[in-house]
Amino acid sequence: xxxxxxxxxxxxxxxxxxxxxxxxxxxxxxxxxxxxxxxxxxxxxxxxxxxxxxxxxxxxxxxxxxxxxxxxxxxxxxxxxxxxxxxxxxxxxxxxxxxxxxxxxxxxxxxxxxxxxxxxxxx
Amino acid sequence: xxxxxxxxxxxxxxxxxxxxxxxxxxxxxxxxxxxxxxxxxxxxxxxxxxxxxxxxxxxxxxxxxxxxxxxxxxxxxxxxxxxxxxxxxxxxxxxxxxxxxxxxxxxxxxxxxxxxxxxxxxxxxxxxxx
Numbered sequence: 001x002x003x004x005x006x007x008x009x010x011x012x013x014x015x016x017x018x019x020x021x022x023x024x025x026x027x028x029x030x031x032x033x034x035x036x037x038x039x040x041x042x043x044x045x046x047x048x049x050x051x052x053x054x055x056x057x058x059x060x061x062x063x064x065x066x067x068x069x070x071x072x073x074x075x076x077x078x079x080x081x082x083x084x085x086x087x088x089x090x091x092x093x094x095x096x097x098x099x100x101x102x103x104x105x106x107x108x109x110x111x112x113x114x115x116x117x118x119x120x121x122x123x
Numbered sequence: 124x125x126x127x128x129x130x131x132x133x134x135x136x137x138x139x140x141x142x143x144x145x146x147x148x149x150x151x152x153x154x155x156x157x158x159x160x161x162x163x164x165x166x167x168x169x170x171x172x173x174x175x176x177x178x179x180x181x182x183x184x185x186x187x188x189x190x191x192x193x194x195x196x197x198x199x200x201x202x203x204x205x206x207x208x209x210x211x212x213x214x215x216x217x218x219x220x221x222x223x224x225x226x227x228x229x230x231x232x233x234x235x236x237x238x239x240x241x242x243x244x245x246x247x248x249x250x251x252x253x
Contacts, residue, residue, distance in 0.1 A: 077217070077235050091150055104148040115131075119160060
């Protein structure tokens with residue numbers, strides 16, 4: 001499925017939360033009409049007397065959603081990596097071993113309060 | 124409960140001493156702190172640090188296949204791996220690095236997408252959010 005179709009399927013999934021296509025659970029025993037509904041929609045809400053009991057997705061619809069999420073993750077990660085290079089362009093020269101440990105622990109000590117605030121403050 | 128000071132220090136010590144790995148000290152502190160932000164439970168944090176340490180040792184020894192970054196990041200690579208080795212578990216961790224004489228230079232390691240506000244510059248004291 002193309003990225004555009006994946007995006008369309010994802011949008012359709014989001015719209016389901018607002019006005020879903022419903023199939024009553026008793027319809028599964030009565031015949032195959034629910035299949036037509038599912039084929040057209042790709043995903044349907046399955047209901048019983050008490051309310052929604054689940055969501056039913058066609059395999060291609062589920063794959064498409066998964067591919068769309070993977071694509072968004074890839075774009076987000078690319079953005080993270082670009083920011084990583086930008087933010088760290090003027091960091092110190094790389095060190096290794098004991099020199100790295102000593103310098104990093106000195107940084108940790110120098111910024112102890114700020115780091116503790118960051119981790120404890122839920123920022 | 125947030126990750127303890129002792130666990131942060133142990134993580135820095137452990138990663139710094141991996142053979143063949145070099146990185147800026149600020150980046151090491153920042154990445155360890157960001158792991159602690161993503162996994163505030165001590166046990167989860169230790170698992171994340173152990174997984175990163177193992178992956179760093181593997182890339183330094185040239186034992187992994189990573190994806191090459193493109194355009195202006197030519198020469199750099201991104202390697203994805205799991206928090207805990209398990210079939211079907213998503214590879215949510217990442218190391219960005221480039222080969223250098225005797226090992227690798229690491230630009231950064233940590234969760235691929237989190238924290239969402241990772242654009243903090245904790246060590247340099249500037250709070251930047253894109």
